Amino acid sequence: MAGLSIGELARRTGVHIETIRYFEKVDLLDVPDRTEGGHRVYAEKHVRALSFIKRARELGFTPKEIRAILGLGGPGKACCDEVQEIAVHHLEQVRSKIADLAQLERLLASTIERCSGGHVPDCPVIDMLESTPA
């Protein structure tokens, strides 16, 4: 129980080996110990950190945001105003994206509805694409 190889870490967390090495390179993941031969040896904290990173990525946090959160003490340490701030900012972006997509959804749906679907020279979809944005 002296530590995990990169392959075991990958299997445990579901993160590709190359991606783990990439995270290390871009300073998202702490550098692990090495064997005499140079193989990486990971501890439990790496499993936690990597799971944290993975989860945050799934939730759409950018690497920059993740680094910011990790830099504030990382998982399991302390909650600060800054963590909340990042999350709030992220939430705002999510909401704005939802609004954009909802508008697009309405435009697309109403356009398609008007579509006859045959081989006619008048196409609402094409019209929509040719018209200038609102």
Add this chain to the structure above:
Amino acid sequence: MAGLSIGELARRTGVHIETIRYFEKVDLLDVPDRTEGGHRVYAEKHVRALSFIKRARELGFTPKEIRAILGLGGPGKACCDEVQEIAVHHLEQVRSKIADLAQLERLLASTIERCSGGHVPDCPVIDMLESTPA
């Protein structure tokens, strides 16, 4: 009125010069005529096509989808079942993305709400990030 330079086309459409050349390279935009010295000379059809491409990109159509639509005759030609099909497929993707984001929005919002905001060791945001996904 013999044609536009790439710079004029860029100004008219609001698309960067480099991006115009890039669109040409990846076969989104027809190759234009050239002057004797090798400068590109664009016609009105390029203005229409480029505006079309720009608009479609703004609406979130992928280059692949745009190519597919343009390949079907392009703007101002004919509407086909295929155009509708592409639009419907795109709409489905938009809706699925909205659903994903809405779920994330709820999770983020409810998490942040529980946040005290102080320097306390218990942080709902961190907890959320550490917990395994649903």
Add this chain to the structure above:
DNA sequence: TCTGACACCTGTAGCAGCTACAGGATCAAG
């Protein structure tokens, strides 16, 4: 102890979809 299979190492190149140079040629106005 040796061997073979596997895991691991570094480094580099690729993907999309642009953007941004460098270094040189061309164009249009004065």
Add this chain to the structure above:
DNA sequence: CTTGATCCTGTAGCTGCTACAGGTGTCAGA
């Protein structure tokens, strides 16, 4: 004819990985 803006090609950069190539390390069985 000169000047300065514009244009040309080609290459490298960006993000967030992914996928090699070609070379070691590790470890179990014989």
